[in-house]
Amino acid sequence: MNDISLQKLVQRISQDDFRKPFLHKALFNTRLQTTGGRYLLKSHDIEVNPKYVEKFGHDELVGIIKHELCHYHLHLEGRGYRHRDRDFRVLMQKVGAPRFCSRIPQSYLVYRCQQCDARYRRRKRMDVARYVCGACKGKLIFFEKIVD
Numbered sequence: 001m002n003d004i005s006l007q008k009l010v011q012r013i014s015q016d017d018f019r020k021p022f023l024h025k026a027l028f029n030t031r032l033q034t035t036g037g038r039y040l041l042k043s044h045d046i047e048v049n050p051k052y053v054e055k056f057g058h059d060e061l062v063g064i065i066k067h068e069l070c071h072y073h074l075h076l077e078g079r080g081y082r083h084r085d086r087d088f089r090v091l092m093q094k095v096g097a098p099r100f101c102s103r104i105p106q107s108y109l110v111y112r113c114q115q116c117d118a119r120y121r122r123r124k125r126m127d128v129a130r131y132v133c134g135a136c137k138g139k140l141i142f143f144e145k146i147v148d
């Protein structure tokens, strides 16, 4: 199977199971290690791990594609596209996608209040000189980076 037939298969599954077109690219990526596939938030493309397909066959491939299409459609519609989101879990069930995890890395920066130890999670870097703790007005410092 090559990228062109993968693209066609993704388009077909999107149309048949989601009733919506897939308008981006689907590609095999041999560098994926521990996941069957992934959805790229920036380009909206879907990548599939060819080793999983070789090993587990066509059903596995269809499962990976359905899973990634759940991320894809929900993300484009501005709905809950993460594994823990309700929208995601409901859609996964509806289309019969497996729950195995082909993860989208999400990173957060955690800031800590020096005075009361309150923690703040931010997607983006924040200028600690310009903000104080919401609870006690103490000074904030960078604490750690989390990927989940």
Ligand SMILES: [Zn+2]
Binding pocket: 067, 071, 083, 100, 101, 102, 103, 104
């Ligand atoms: Zn996923």
Ligand SMILES: [Zn+2]
Binding pocket: 113, 114, 115, 116, 117, 118, 133, 134, 135, 136, 137, 138
């Ligand atoms: Zn505080």
